[in-house]
Structure formats: structure tokens, C-alpha cells
Amino acid sequence: MKSLILIISSLFTFFCTPGFSMQDSLGKKTVYLLEIMDNIDPRMNRKVMLALEDAENKNADYFLVHMDTYGGAVNDADDIRTMILEAEIPTMVFIDKDAASAGALISIACDSIYMAPGASIGAATVVMGGGGDAAPDKYQSYMRSMMRSTAEAKGRNPKIAEAMVDEKIEVEGISQSGSVITFSTSEAIKYGFCEAQVRSVDEAIQRQGIDNYEIFEYKRDTTEHIIAFFLNPAVSGFLILVIFAGIYFEIQTPGVGFPLAASITAVTLYFIPYYLTGLAENWEIVVFILGIVLLALELFVIPGFGVAGILGIIGILTGLTLGMIPNDFFDFTFVPSGELFVALVTVILAAVIAVGLIFMVAPKVNQWKAFRHIALAGTQSKQEGFTSSWYSDELLGKEGIAHTRLMPSGKILIEEEVYDAHSRGQFIDKGEKVKVISTEGTSLTVKKIS
Secondary structure, eight states: OHHHHHHHHHHHHHHTSTTOOHHHHHTOEEEEEEEEOSOBSHHHHHHHHHHHHHHHHTTOSEEEEEEEEOOBOHHHHHHHHHHHHTOSSOEEEEEEEEEETHHHHHHHHSSEEEEOTTOEEEOOOOBOTTSSSBOOHHHHHHHHHHHHHHHHHTTSOHHHHHHTTOTTOOBTTTBOTTSOOEEEHHHHHHTTSOSEEOSSHHHHHHHTTOOSEEEEEOOOOHHHHHHHHHTSHHHHHHHHHHHHHHHHHHHHSTTOOHHHHHHHHHHHHHHHHHHHTTSSOHHHHHHHHHHHHHHHHHHHTSSSSOHHHHHHHHHHHHHHHHTTSOOSSSOOTTSOHHHHHHHHHHHHHHHHHHHHHHHHHGGGGGGOHHHHTTSOOSOOOGGGTOOOBSSOGGGTTOEEEESSOBSSEEEEEETTEEEEEEESSOOBOTTOEEEEEEOBBSSEEEEEOO
16 A cells, blocks of 8 residues: 555656646657748748747747748848757758748758758858849958858868858868859758758658657747738838828818828838838938928928928838838848839839829718718808908998007007007007908907008
């Protein structure tokens, strides 16, 4: 009986130990899977960051990247490879087809590399955003240093890694001057840049000696789905339309508040998703706000429409456009030409549509029943008793004399009654004859009678 109690007590202690799970008792390993099947840019940077955080929170045993990419932005590739190098769990990559340029850098940062038949790794020369010409040497030098240090950190040949970037570097028996290194699967295995050839993610896991495992694949949560929705160019274009329309109707109907609230909401929904993904930067938002301020000054403070108004419109359009693309303070070296084109078309087209709708819709707004609930749509006519005049129209055309000197304001005397009056810039001496030419406002407007 004592032995039975001792066994039960031991089992209870074992199963109730903090951090224990049935998976642990069965020896099952958790493999966290992340797909990198697109360009390396700020959005992918954020995706990798969230995936690594989630993998560590779930106490995953391995982190596996399923890769097929032609590369992307160097700065984002640097961030991703740094996160992988600093990861507390073992990292693997399965190159399904291509790991070029930034993809090669990220792959080399992983502990283990597996490649499918026909896959390739290398060709890490930094190219311009258009994808054709090589970037200036300062970028090549930066990429060489990252490839070299990453290869050294993972025990791979640093000279081969550098030769994947610089065509001038020769590696005896592997490459000649004039061409960068791009390894096939068999070549990568031969020179230590691939552990084995596999045909699937499962085979890559099993090659690690893991038989009892489960795969947890990264999936965007609700917040990320919402962010992705607002990053859609069509949605961004609609928000831009609301921004312009809201600003216009607020100017036309000051004090209503609803158009301004709609415009502010649209601005918030426009910039926050791009800011969170690293596309919109602080200075781009400042340029947009400065454009709004300049436009407001032109409309409400500075007479006419000139330099401030034009600069304001340029600032608004610039902030909206640059917020959509990963430029580095007007440096478009690594911005894909396609993304720049989409951003320009989205902003300009939305602005043109907004202006067109404003001219079509604005004259009809006062006829909408819904609008009448939040704004005074009628006309306060004089026939209905509404007037800005302090005095009766009966005084219009009356003659009198200056009771005091008008410089140009003063007092006049009409039929023994004293009234406040002013001339239109003319000085009138006391006792001179005057005639009332307007009764609007709080004082009579008069002119001197010759």
C-alpha cells in the first residue's frame, strides 16, 4: 500500500511540474513554420518579427522558414537576419525554389539550410529598385560585410558568401572574376551551404532527426488582417477621397464638424497601417500635416491663392504618396518601380476623383434630408426678417450733417437724431452735409455732399 501511494505521489509531482505538458511527456516537438514567399520589405520585416515573437511565446522547439524569394530591401534583410541570428530557438530554412540576394542572406543566417531539387541560393548583388543596374559600391560593400559576418557566425565559408555579392572576388575552383556565385542544390551541399536535398517541409524536419513533431504555421491575427485590409491600394484610394472631400466640405460649412471628423478618421486609418509596417515614417506624416497647415493659412489668412496654397497641396500629395512606399528620405534606390507607380496612381487618381465628385455633389448637398439634420441648409433672407443691419432701411438716402468730425468714423445728425456713422476712407469735417448710402452693419455708411 505504501509503495502504491509513493508511485502515485511521484506521478502527481511529475505531471504537475510547471511547464509540463502531454506533448513533453510524449516527446513531441513543436516546429513553428513561417513562409517567406514574397519580396523582402518592411511588411515582411514585421511579419518575421511577429512570427519569432509568437514562436518564443509558444515555446516552439524549432523555427522553420519556407522560402522562395528573389530578395528585396537591404535594410529589411539586415533586420530579419539579425532577428534570426539572435533567436533563442534553433532555426532552419527550406528553400523551395529561390533564395536570391536578400533571401540568400536570411538563409545563411539560419542554423540549417535545406534545398529542394532545382533550387538555388546566391546572386546577392545589390540592385536598384528597377531590378536592373547594380547599386553604388557603398551598398555592395555593406552587403559583402553582412554576408561575410553572417557566414562566419554560422561556420560557413565567408569568402564564398562575399563572392555571392561581388563579381570581382574569385574563389579557386568555384568562381572566376566577372560572375557572382549562385549555387544549385548539389553545389550548395558540396561547399557547405546546404545540409541536404529534400522535397518538402516534412522531409526537412525529419532530416533534423525529428520524428515526433507537430507543425504550427504562422497565421495573421485579426489585427494583422485589418492592417492588411487598409494597405490595399483600393482602400487607400478611398480614404484619400474621404480626406479631400472632408477638408472641402468643412471649409464650405465651418462649424459642422462632421466632415472634419470624417477627414481626421480617414487620415488616421490611412497612415497607421503604413506606419506600423514601417512604410510611413514620422517625417512623411509631418510633411502631410505641414501641407494641411499651409493650405489652411492660404484659405483663411492669406488673401488670394498663391505660393502657400500650392506648397500645401504639394505637401499633402507628397505625404500621402511617400507614406505608401519604403523610401529612405527621398532615396528611391531600393524602391521597386512598380510600387512607386502604384502609389502615384493611387494618390493622383483618388485626388482627381475627389475633386470631380466635389463639383458634382457639392451643389446638391443642401437638398439632402440627412444633411439638413446637421447643418442649416436654408437661406436667411431679408424678406423673412433676417438682416445684418443695425438701422432701419428708412434711413437709406437721408441727408444730415456731421455732428463730429468723421476720421473716417464719427457721429452724424439726421432730423435731430444722432447716429454712429463712417465714410469710405474720406475725412469729413464737423458741420458738413452728408448722405446715407448704406445701413448695413452697426453704423451708417455716408458720403459727403458737395
